[in-house]
Amino acid sequence: MVGSPVTLLADAGKRPVARRGVLSRKWSGILEPYLYVSPAIILIVAVMLMPLVLGLSYAFRDIRILNPFSGGFIGLAHFQTLMQDSAFFQALLNTAWWTFGSLLFQFSLGLILALLLNRHFVGRRLVQALVFLPWAVPTFLSGLNWAWLFNPVVGPLPHWFTALGIMDSPFNILSDPDLAMWGPIVANIWFGIPFFAITLLAALQSIPSDLYEAAAIDGATTRQQFFSITLPFLAPTIAITLMLRTIWIANFADLIVVMTNGGPADSTQIVASYIFTQAFRRLDFGYASAIAAVLLVLLLAYALSVIALRRAMSHSS
Amino acid sequence: MASIEIANARKSYGAVHVLHGIDLAIADGEFIVLVGPSGCGKSTLLRMIAGLEDITSGDIRIGDDIVNDLQPRDRDIAMVFQSYALYPHMTVAQNMSYALTLRKTAKERIAESLAGVSEILGLNALLDRRPKALSGGQRQRVAMGRAIVRKPRAFLFDEPLSNLDARLREQMRTEIRKLHRRLNATSVYVTHDQIEAMTMADRIVAMHDGIIQQVGTPIEIYDHPANIFVASFIGSPAMNFLHGTCIKTDTTSAIRFADGHILPVAPRPGLYAGQEITLGARPEHVAIAAPETPGALPARVDLIEPMGLSTLIHVTLAGHELKIFTMDRPAFAIDSTIHIAFDIDKTHIFDRNSELRLPPVIKAPEETTKETSGANGT
Numbered sequence: 108m109v110g111s112p113v114t115l116l117a118d119a120g121k122r123p124v125a126r127r128g129v130l131s132r133k134w135s136g137i138l139e140p141y142l143y144v145s146p147a148i149i150l151i152v153a154v155m156l157m158p159l160v161l162g163l164s165y166a167f168r169d170i171r172i173l174n175p176f177s178g179g180f181i182g183l184a185h186f187q188t189l190m191q192d193s194a195f196f197q198a199l200l201n202t203a204w205w206t207f208g209s210l211l212f213q214f215s216l217g218l219i220l221a222l223l224l225n226r227h228f229v230g231r232r233l234v235q236a237l238v239f240l241p242w243a244v245p246t247f248l249s250g251l252n253w254a255w256l257f258n259p260v261v262g263p264l265p266h267w268f269t270a271l272g273i274m275d276s277p278f279n280i281l282s283d284p285d286l287a288m289w290g291p292i293v294a295n296i297w298f299g300i301p302f303f304a305i306t307l308l309a310a311l312q313s314i315p316s317d318l319y320e321a322a323a324i325d326g327a328t329t330r331q332q333f334f335s336i337t338l339p340f341l342a343p344t345i346a347i348t349l350m351l352r353t354i355w356i357a358n359f360a361d362l363i364v365v366m367t368n369g370g371p372a373d374s375t376q377i378v379a380s381y382i383f384t385q386a387f388r389r390l391d392f393g394y395a396s397a398i399a400a401v402l403l404v405l406l407l408a409y410a411l412s413v414i415a416l417r418r419a420m421s422h423s424s
Numbered sequence: 425m426a427s428i429e430i431a432n433a434r435k436s437y438g439a440v441h442v443l444h445g446i447d448l449a450i451a452d453g454e455f456i457v458l459v460g461p462s463g464c465g466k467s468t469l470l471r472m473i474a475g476l477e478d479i480t481s482g483d484i485r486i487g488d489d490i491v492n493d494l495q496p497r498d499r500d501i502a503m504v505f506q507s508y509a510l511y512p513h514m515t516v517a518q519n520m521s522y523a524l525t526l527r528k529t530a531k532e533r534i535a536e537s538l539a540g541v542s543e544i545l546g547l548n549a550l551l552d553r554r555p556k557a558l559s560g561g562q563r564q565r566v567a568m569g570r571a572i573v574r575k576p577r578a579f580l581f582d583e584p585l586s587n588l589d590a591r592l593r594e595q596m597r598t599e600i601r602k603l604h605r606r607l608n609a610t611s612v613y614v615t616h617d618q619i620e621a622m623t624m625a626d627r628i629v630a631m632h633d634g635i636i637q638q639v640g641t642p643i644e645i646y647d648h649p650a651n652i653f654v655a656s657f658i659g660s661p662a663m664n665f666l667h668g669t670c671i672k673t674d675t676t677s678a679i680r681f682a683d684g685h686i687l688p689v690a691p692r693p694g695l696y697a698g699q700e701i702t703l704g705a706r707p708e709h710v711a712i713a714a715p716e717t718p719g720a721l722p723a724r725v726d727l728i729e730p731m732g733l734s735t736l737i738h739v740t741l742a743g744h745e746l747k748i749f750t751m752d753r754p755a756f757a758i759d760s761t762i763h764i765a766f767d768i769d770k771t772h773i774f775d776r777n778s779e780l781r782l783p784p785v786i787k788a789p790e791e792t793t794k795e796t797s798g799a800n801g802t
């Protein structure tokens with residue numbers, strides 16, 4: 108601290124003098140960056156990769172909880188069974204129905220809601236807060252609630268549908284194999300609209316208002332402004348949210364398990380609920396893991412194709 | 425092209441009154457500059473002309489039509505925004521032709537207009553780029569191009585140069601002027617920069633607190649400011665103001681400063697003995713004088729600012745800070761005392777209460793300038 112300022116100045120800007128051997132310096136130079144990131148790497152490996160690899164390994168083993176002799180490697184046997192499993196293919200079809208049926212309505216209604224919330228009106232903040240409400244309710248409760256709403260004994264919906272002439276007489280659509288899927292889908296739409304409304308609203312609010320003013324002066328009607336300004340601005344948000352939600356909904360079995368438990372007659376069984384059934388009802392963890400592995404591969408392929416599509420689109424335009 | 429007429433236009437946001445009755449007639453082909461400090465309501469007035477803001481009361485006429493209730497798209501005007509407001513996902517060519525595409529103009533006609541305008545503005549090499557790949561100056565040009573392509577009835581500019589660096593701003597100033605001469609389009613140009621106003625305007629509209637203070641050609645406004653606000657706002661370096669009391673005999677008038685010094689002023693109607701008045705003198709109308717010069721007053725040198733071409737001398741006189749503009753390169757010591765003299769015929773006298781200028785006795789016909797008597801009343 109009391110060092111003479113002259114020597115301090117003379118040393119300024121010089122690299123520290125090398126004192127260690129050339130070899131050890133070289134090695135520490137290479138290892139140093141990895142040392143700094145190692146806590147993050149260890150954390151990621153422990154929290155994300157380990158369970159994934161462990162789970163995948165079950166798919167190649169015979170793991171039945173109630174069978175003490177199980178646990179051995181059986182190679183691809185689970186996957187061979189899966190190829191013959193018609194319930195699995197039905198679940199795959201149901202998954203597509205469940206996912207895209209929910210997604211289409213969640214997205215379009217969410218977009219409309221976002222556009223409405225983006226206007227100025229009295230009480231806008233309160234309404235914006237209320238829109239979040241479905242998320243504040245635990246999924247389990249939402250599922251029970253909707254199951255009751257569809258139940259003609261305790262719920263009003265069948266009676267309203269009858270009054271509107273949609274139903275001949277009040278009955279529970281959850282017990283009709285042809286209609287049962289619409290029950291969880293409706294609940295899921297109600298549950299998923301806030302996500303789209305809020306993310307799209309945030310994207311809408313980031314659009315500079317002078318662009319709309321410039322377009323209005325250029326002669327664009329409200330509809331033309333929507334297509335030439337709003338949509339191009341929302342496109343990246345729409346692409347990413349649709350992709351995320353597709354994967355999320357495809358894996359989201361809570362509402363189905365609570366409302367129909369996959370029935371009646373497996374008509375609402377999706378792959379995720381089928382995995383749940385295999386693992387926790389039949390206690391066949393090995394087979395459940397094999398199904399999960401297939402689902403993982405399918406969703407991965409979906410995500411990669413969406414990303415590739417987006418990249419191709421943004422490069423061509 | 426069309427004239428624009430604004431009659432008693434007012435604007436309030438709830439209880440906040442922003443514009444207090446604006447009357448303005450803009451001739452066909454005229455380049456009008458609205459100038460005033462930030463927050464005085466220039467943009468609001470411009471946006472009312474564009475149709476982006478409702479008119480609380482009054483009328484706005486473009487050509488023969490009252491446009492009060494017309495949507496922006498039905499007013500046939502073009503606007504250049506301060507932020508440029510270019511469509512980020514469209515190329516330069518798409519940005520410029522958007523308005524024509526909306527009108528379903530034939531493809532060949534669009535290409536023709538686009539080629540013409542990009543030639544004028546030197547945008548040919550940039551037509552396929554997106555706005556984010558352009559420099560500030562290039563974006564500014566595209567914004568101009570987007571306005572010009574449409575051949576609208578009037579152009580509105582809201583501080584279009586304020587995001588450019590000084591040199592580019594200077595260059596664009598002349599370019600916009602040349603463009604105006606070429607297109608001869610009615611233009612309303614908003615700026616807070618009095619140099620832009622002076623150099624570009626056919627007529628300047630000086631605004632303050634939502635009231636038009638004065639309308640006139642740049643030289644009229646510079647030489648005959650209607651009140652203290654206009655006098656202080658227009659001109660750089662700014663006008664010097666010295667407060668004092670009027671003393672008067674039958675034939676002569678003078679101003680007495682707080683320190684007792686007396687300076688004769690040209691007689692003018694409305695001046696009475698004991699009146700609180702302010703003397704306004706532009707820096708170029710104050711000169712260094714020999715001590716024996718009649719009317720020369722002693723002043724202390726505070727600072728000397730060499731500007732190359734000229735020199736600005738800051739002095740203190742009777743407790744007022746004064747700037748003197750000279751083409752010489754004087755070598756005064758700081759804190760030394762020098763003598764200064766005012767060019768009495770060119771100085772202005774303002775009533776301190778009304779802040780209005782008291783015009784001198786009319787000597788020659790060219791003195792009759794139009795001065796709106798809009799004072800801000802303070």
Ligand SMILES: Nc1ncnc2c1ncn2[C@@H]1O[C@H](COP(=O)(O)OP(=O)(O)O)[C@@H](O)[C@H]1O
Nearest residue numbers: 437440442460461462463464465466467468469
């Ligand atoms: N939406 C608004 N609500 C309330 N006051 C506003 C609104 N827009 C502008 N103002 C006020 O109007 C005045 C004039 O604004 P503006 O026309 O933008 O000034 P400028 O002369 O700087 O362009 C400002 O004092 C501003 O605070």
Ligand SMILES: [Mg+2]
Nearest residue numbers: 466467468583
């Ligand atoms: Mg402004």
